[in-house]
Amino acid sequence: MREIRAVHRKSPAGILVVAGTMALLVALALGLAPGAWAQGKTLNLSMLAGFKEDVLRANLPDFEKKTGIKVAVDAAPLGELYKKQLLALSTGARYDVLFMDEPWIPALSEFLSPLDERVKGVDMQDFVPTTVAAGAFQGKQYALPVDPNVQILIYRKDLFAQKGLKPPATWEELLKIGKAMHDPAKQQYGFVLTASNDLQTINYMLLAMWSYGAEIVDSQMRGALNSEAGKKGGEVFLELVSLAPPAVKTYTFADVNKAIQLGQAVMGVQWASGAKPLEDKSRSEVAGKLGYAVAPKGTRVSPMRGVWTIAIAKSSPNQDAAWEFAKWLSSREFGMASTRYPSAISAIHSPRVSVLSDPGTQQALPYAPVLLDSLRVAKERPRLKEYADIQDSLRIIAGKLTAGELKLDAALREMDAATNKMLGK
Amino acid sequence: MGSVQSRRWFLVPGVIFLLVIDMVPLVYSLWVSFYQWWLVRPRDIRFLGLGNYLSLAADPAFRRSILVTCTLTFGAVLAEFLAGLALALLFAQPFRFLRPLRAVIMMPLFVVPVVGATMWRLILHPEMGVLNYYLGLIGLGNPQWLADPTMAMCALILVDAWRTIPFMFLVMLAGLETLPAELFEAARVDGASWLQAFRFITLPLLTYIMLVAVLIRGMDVFREFDIVFVLTGGGPGTATETMQMLNYRVFGLGHMGQANAIGVVTLILVALMCYLLIRVVQRSR
Numbered sequence: 001m002r003e004i005r006a007v008h009r010k011s012p013a014g015i016l017v018v019a020g021t022m023a024l025l026v027a028l029a030l031g032l033a034p035g036a037w038a039q040g041k042t043l044n045l046s047m048l049a050g051f052k053e054d055v056l057r058a059n060l061p062d063f064e065k066k067t068g069i070k071v072a073v074d075a076a077p078l079g080e081l082y083k084k085q086l087l088a089l090s091t092g093a094r095y096d097v098l099f100m101d102e103p104w105i106p107a108l109s110e111f112l113s114p115l116d117e118r119v120k121g122v123d124m125q126d127f128v129p130t131t132v133a134a135g136a137f138q139g140k141q142y143a144l145p146v147d148p149n150v151q152i153l154i155y156r157k158d159l160f161a162q163k164g165l166k167p168p169a170t171w172e173e174l175l176k177i178g179k180a181m182h183d184p185a186k187q188q189y190g191f192v193l194t195a196s197n198d199l200q201t202i203n204y205m206l207l208a209m210w211s212y213g214a215e216i217v218d219s220q221m222r223g224a225l226n227s228e229a230g231k232k233g234g235e236v237f238l239e240l241v242s243l244a245p246p247a248v249k250t251y252t253f254a255d256v257n258k259a260i261q262l263g264q265a266v267m268g269v270q271w272a273s274g275a276k277p278l279e280d281k282s283r284s285e286v287a288g289k290l291g292y293a294v295a296p297k298g299t300r301v302s303p304m305r306g307v308w309t310i311a312i313a314k315s316s317p318n319q320d321a322a323w324e325f326a327k328w329l330s331s332r333e334f335g336m337a338s339t340r341y342p343s344a345i346s347a348i349h350s351p352r353v354s355v356l357s358d359p360g361t362q363q364a365l366p367y368a369p370v371l372l373d374s375l376r377v378a379k380e381r382p383r384l385k386e387y388a389d390i391q392d393s394l395r396i397i398a399g400k401l402t403a404g405e406l407k408l409d410a411a412l413r414e415m416d417a418a419t420n421k422m423l424g425k
Numbered sequence: 426m427g428s429v430q431s432r433r434w435f436l437v438p439g440v441i442f443l444l445v446i447d448m449v450p451l452v453y454s455l456w457v458s459f460y461q462w463w464l465v466r467p468r469d470i471r472f473l474g475l476g477n478y479l480s481l482a483a484d485p486a487f488r489r490s491i492l493v494t495c496t497l498t499f500g501a502v503l504a505e506f507l508a509g510l511a512l513a514l515l516f517a518q519p520f521r522f523l524r525p526l527r528a529v530i531m532m533p534l535f536v537v538p539v540v541g542a543t544m545w546r547l548i549l550h551p552e553m554g555v556l557n558y559y560l561g562l563i564g565l566g567n568p569q570w571l572a573d574p575t576m577a578m579c580a581l582i583l584v585d586a587w588r589t590i591p592f593m594f595l596v597m598l599a600g601l602e603t604l605p606a607e608l609f610e611a612a613r614v615d616g617a618s619w620l621q622a623f624r625f626i627t628l629p630l631l632t633y634i635m636l637v638a639v640l641i642r643g644m645d646v647f648r649e650f651d652i653v654f655v656l657t658g659g660g661p662g663t664a665t666e667t668m669q670m671l672n673y674r675v676f677g678l679g680h681m682g683q684a685n686a687i688g689v690v691t692l693i694l695v696a697l698m699c700y701l702l703i704r705v706v707q708r709s710r
Contacts, residue, residue: 082677083676083677083679086464086465086679087464087679090464090465090467090679091464107465108465110465110466110467196572196658196660196661197658197659197660197661197662197663198658245552246551246567246569247550247551247552247569247572248572249569249572249661250550250551250569250571250572250661385465385466388678389678392674392678396486396659396662396663396666399660399661399662399663400662400663401662402661402662403572403574403660403661403662403664404574404662405574405661405662405663405664406662
């Protein structure tokens with residue numbers, strides 16, 4: 001016995017083998033117990049405040065119970081979220097995970113962890129392909145899709161049925177119907193959109209311009225909206241403004257919803273995110289009377305895509321826990337829960353085909369089939385680091401156009417000049 | 426009692442506090458304004474010298490924002506000054522029934538600016554707003570307060586005036602109450618009218634206080650942000666985009682050099698305005 005002890009005492013290799021084996025066993029045990037390694041970890045999440053935050057908060061206990069990872073939510077309104085994330089990430093992130101709109105990913109990619117290796121373990125086939133692209137930049141995947149958003153056409157199904165009309169497939173058809181049903185004396189307006197210097201205004205203008213083939217930048221990376229296609233789209237946009245309620249020049253995203261809910265608008269384009277409250281009987285006079293369709297085409301169908309994604313800060317010390325959270329937030333499990341969340345205003349949809357085409361989802365969200373169809377043909381905004389700057393300039397110029405400070409030709413010229421300035425051309 | 430020399434040491438904590446609170450951020454801001462520093466490209470920070478200032482000088486949006494800021498400052502201060510003075514003159518009269526109304530007049534001063542602006546946004550809403558409802562009842566149509574460029578500026582001036590007329594009123598009333606009653610009695614004995622007494626006694630004696638009040642409010646309105654942000658966001662178009670709104674926009678996009686340059690220019694303009702007003706104040710004494 002003494003000899004054996006002596007041998008052991010004198011054999012460092014034996015000690016290493018024993019220690020290594022024990023370490024391996026511990027590692028295996030931790031690996032086999034889901035989330036055990038993450039017990040006690042807290043993730044800081046930067047989140048959009050309001051109607052997406054509450055769905056998340058309602059479902060967070062499930063994630064925390066399953067993984068042992070706590071999530072501290074720091075929510076900010078849409079207008080402040082990009083500023084907050086940019087400032088936080090560029091000055092040594094206080095966030096581990098960030099819920100971000102897809103146009104921000106190129107600008108913030110420098111501060112995000114590439115996920116290419118990690119996504120190999122995820123079933124990406126179930127995602128609508130365009131939503132996966134929303135999280136990528138220059139060939140690298142920086143974020144997973146969580147909440148797919150896209151512009152959709154909303155129309156008064158009841159009024160259309162009375163007149164025997166079909167939902168318009170082209171802008172010409174839409175304008176014709178809109179003009180025929182525009183009756184300000186009865187507070188019934190042909191179309192609703194925003195025409196203020198709100199961000200949505202330039203998104204509406206781009207929807208029309210894109211549909212005629214215009215692009216923000218050409219292949220030479222120069223501003224390209226000042227074209228025949230851009231002009232045609234701009235004219236359609238101004239015609240839409242003329243069919244809108246008189247206060248449209250102060251409208252925001254919420255005002256568009258309000259006009260539809262009050263039954264003032266015969267048609268409108270809205271992000272799918274805004275559609276759920278329209279079907280709430282306690283808030284909407286037209287609940288159950290609305291129809292949904294893919295946004296009309298000019299020469300092509302190109303509704304704007306705006307997928308909310310989840311990304312991991314490069315500086316986060318909790319990369320694995322953050323990845324667990326990102327996986328959960330983009331999972332089918334969360335998608336099924338969020339699309340059925342019993343709230344009239346909350347809306348996180350799912351980027352997964354299996355969720356959006358599920359009969360239960362389509363019953364809960366009547367616009368789900370249109371959301372799915374629109375996502376398949378949706379157009380992304382240019383994937384440029386400078387896009388936030390370009391978008392802000394275009395927003396201001398679109399506001400000047402609708403306020404009458406600029407004519408369409410001058411606005412298009414100014415838009416291209418602003419884009420070229422941002423891109424250093 | 427220590428010597429004058431030793432007593433000066435008591436100033437040190439105050440000087441250090443002032444340096445840390447005021448001078449360090451100011452110098453840092455000035456230093457950053459000489460650089461091209463975009464948060465999106467943290468490895469591309471370059472010294473530009475006066476580059477940011479030159480690009481601001483060449484930027485029509487910036488020049489326009491100065492004009493908008495000056496228009497708002499002039500309009501708001503003028504409205505507040507006239508209304509504040511008129512109310513102070515009224516409340517300086519010996520009417521007992523006016524006393525309780527003083528508290529009512531002061532109320533807007535206690536409202537948080539953002540809350541007040543949000544409330545006014547609702548009041549001025551063309552469809553849901555109570556103001557347009559009553560204007561409609563008396564046949565004055567449906568003015569687009571925040572959608573028309575000129576009316577949006579008027580709305581900003583109106584809301585700013587609503588919030589700070591009480592301040593002007595309070596300062597002017599305090600000034601009026603310090604004026605010697607004998608002068609007015611003598612004027613009355615000499616047969617001076619109310620207008621003459623105002624022109625030749627009240628105005629000259631109140632000038633100093635008026636100018637101080639205008640100086641304080643001028644500085645405030647020049648740096649006004651919350652009301653503009655909530656009510657118009659700088660729109661319609663760029664009709665109400667003040668220097669502070671532009672600064673907020675540029676800062677929000679992460680252009681630290683440009684944003685700090687706008688801040689420095691604002692500081693210079695406010696300082697210049699103060700200098701001119703202080704010269705006028707000193708002359709009035």
